[in-house]
Amino acid sequence: MIASFCRTSAFAGVTLSLFAYWVGAALKRKTKLSFLNPLLISIAVTIVVLLTAHVSYDTYDAGAKYLSWFLTPATVCLAIPLYEQMKLLRNNWKAVATGICSGVLTSLLCVLVLSVLFGLSHETYVTLLPKSITTAIGMGVSEELGGNVTITVAVIVVTGVLGNILGEGLCRLFHIEEPIARGIALGSSSHAIGTAKAMEMGEVEGAMSSLSIAVAGILTVVGATVFSAVL
Structure with a gap:
């Protein structure tokens, strides 16, 4: 049936x-x-x-x-909680910018180092580069760089789920109590799925995580293009 x-x-x-x-x-x-x-x-x-x-x-x-x-419009809708926290963003823009850039750079470097250690092919390497950004952007990045889009989607989902499950616990483990830092960490490392957890944690966490999705996505498009030429 x-x-x-x-x-x-x-x-x-x-x-x-x-x-x-x-x-x-x-x-x-x-x-x-x-x-x-x-x-x-x-x-x-x-x-x-x-x-x-x-x-x-x-x-x-x-x-x-x-x-x-619905992927793209759903991602755009994440701008709503950010709009509600614009004053907080203006007062802390330097810390926010530094945090997101650090998150993107860490993600790309981790993929590069692990690819070298495990002897991965160039195709597999570029497939993994967009692992920490939202699917709507990651699929385009992977396809443009010559990666396997299907595997990229799977890796993005796994990354997001792990961030959703482990994110709050890791913040507690390392005594990260600042809402802005918690939100940026989740958004820049585990995109929309991590943002869902950030919104459960608080309004500020959700807003900062929403911002991180968009900015990290744009930075990863540029960063992945540069890093793809390394290996």
């Missing part, structure tokens, strides 16, 4: 994606466990359903592609 629905309905992929995410969100609300991230659970549920029903990814993607249309 599921296999037939996925093959015949134009919106089967959207339906399955929304249902899987609903399962993940419900599980997170019930258990309150940070590692049960709704996105992570929805990915697992979707994979299980597709494998069980013997539905190919191409068939699923034909119906789920409509969700990708």
Whole structure:
């Protein structure tokens, strides 16, 4: 029945994606466990359903592609909490700019160092460079540099989920209590998924994380182009 629905309905992929995410969100609300991230659970549920029903990814993607249309407007909407904190941004712009630049540079350097240590190919290297920016920008960067866009998307999702799960705990571990610093750290390292956690932590964290997504994305476009020529 599921296999037939996925093959015949134009919106089967959207339906399955929304249902899987609903399962993940419900599980997170019930258990309150940070590692049960709704996105992570929805990915697992979707994979299980597709494998069980013997539905190919191409068939699923034909119906789920409509969700990708909302990526860009959803990213733009993150400017709203930033607008509400404009005074705070103006008073701390030097610290904010330094923090975002440090986050972007750290991400690119980590990919370079690990690629050298593990002897990765140039294609794999450039595929990983945009790991810490939002999918809408990262896909374009990876394609332009000659990377594998599909793997880039997977890496971006994993990076975001890890930031969402571990971000708040790491801030506590290293005694990072300043809201601006916490928000920038999450936004510049784990893009929109990390920003979701930042918004749970507070309004200032959410606003700074939203800003970091946009600025880090632009800086990574430039930085990735430069770093791609290194290896």
